[in-house]
Amino acid sequence: MIKKTRIMTPGPTPVPVDVLLEGAKETIAHRTPEFKKMLKTASENLKKVFRTDGHVFILSSSGTGALEAAVANTVSPGDKVITIVGGKFGERWAELGQAYGANMVKIEVEWGDLAEPAQVEKVLRENPDTKVVFSTLSETSTGVVYDIKGIAEVVKKTDAILVVDAVSGLIAEPLEMSEWGVDIAVAGSQKAFMMPPGLAFVAVQTEKAWKRIEETSSPRYYFDLRAYKKKHPDTPYTGAVNLVYQLNKALEMIEEEGMENIWKRHALFAEAMRNGVKEIGLELLPKKPGNVLTAVKIPEGVDGAEFLKVAREKYGMYFSGGQGKLTGKIFRASNLGYVDRLDMISAMAVIEMVLSDLGKKVPIGAGVKVVEETLLKG
Numbered sequence: 001m002i003k004k005t006r007i008m009t010p011g012p013t014p015v016p017v018d019v020l021l022e023g024a025k026e027t028i029a030h031r032t033p034e035f036k037k038m039l040k041t042a043s044e045n046l047k048k049v050f051r052t053d054g055h056v057f058i059l060s061s062s063g064t065g066a067l068e069a070a071v072a073n074t075v076s077p078g079d080k081v082i083t084i085v086g087g088k089f090g091e092r093w094a095e096l097g098q099a100y101g102a103n104m105v106k107i108e109v110e111w112g113d114l115a116e117p118a119q120v121e122k123v124l125r126e127n128p129d130t131k132v133v134f135s136t137l138s139e140t141s142t143g144v145v146y147d148i149k150g151i152a153e154v155v156k157k158t159d160a161i162l163v164v165d166a167v168s169g170l171i172a173e174p175l176e177m178s179e180w181g182v183d184i185a186v187a188g189s190q191k192a193f194m195m196p197p198g199l200a201f202v203a204v205q206t207e208k209a210w211k212r213i214e215e216t217s218s219p220r221y222y223f224d225l226r227a228y229k230k231k232h233p234d235t236p237y238t239g240a241v242n243l244v245y246q247l248n249k250a251l252e253m254i255e256e257e258g259m260e261n262i263w264k265r266h267a268l269f270a271e272a273m274r275n276g277v278k279e280i281g282l283e284l285l286p287k288k289p290g291n292v293l294t295a296v297k298i299p300e301g302v303d304g305a306e307f308l309k310v311a312r313e314k315y316g317m318y319f320s321g322g323q324g325k326l327t328g329k330i331f332r333a334s335n336l337g338y339v340d341r342l343d344m345i346s347a348m349a350v351i352e353m354v355l356s357d358l359g360k361k362v363p364i365g366a367g368v369k370v371v372e373e374t375l376l377k378g
């Protein structure tokens, strides 16, 4: 049987052919006027997606490299930092903080739940010597989106800076760095950017953040943001030339669709998926789900690993499972990046068929019907 590959994972996400083809162009030397011009264009367009009037730096690494850069440049050993931990990626902030010797205060929330700005405010009041608050915009392991606007409001009133992991959230969900006063935000190429993995981005919005970066005593070299600032928009070390071609193409496509339209599309698609899975009796993990992906509890009597395997091997569709303590308990269907209406309908169809293959009685076509009805409203 013919089987096409469809990735509905929250990174890597599908890459449009036009972006793929850019990567096949001839590699040029990086210290040339041509490449410098490309980096200048990239940095201008990156500012538009981060909604910042500060600097956006391009790193050659996966998203975690940008997370590490953010920690290495803002945390000195013994510094008090607050991390919001409500999933795998909040945990990553905490692990990085630990690696850099931070004096950590964790705001632990149940995986699938939110940390409200009021909670952050309370912990900040109890810890007035806090230097940095680390949060996630879209907690990819649970599908929850945090209220970064609200959190920024409370952090802004203190001496601390706010650093946001927007790796899966940027472009998919609103993030207004300059308007909300987010000090630093990071992202990666293989999510809503519609690019292959390999690039990461660090956006620095405020003077307060730069002051912190200057003061920090942690050792850093490749990820020293001062070196990136000095060379900006050039990169201090060899830029990932072909990935930058792809970045410029992807940013052009993003500009053409428009950020507001992209946010609306993600909201509509995620709503369609939520309505569809609920219609066939499945339960969502988050109480307040975001619009990047849908995290769904694996129903009684179904093996989570088997669900993913049948989807992949029989239908060519890649969903993600649960991470960490959610392994085997949920599956995640992403609508992140280059995903269209028919992808959403096929994803819902595959969910129904796989559950049926695994002997779970579901009303075949009922979820698909609701997905279509939701999409027709958009």
Ligand SMILES: *Cc1c(COP(=O)(O)O)cnc(C)c1O
Residues within 6 Å of the ligand: 010, 011, 062, 063, 064, 065, 089, 136, 138, 139, 140, 165, 166, 167, 168, 188
């Ligand atoms: C994907 C992702 C990352 C980065 O992961 P890498 O594998 O290093 O690219 C970080 N944070 C969040 C929220 C993510 O979704």
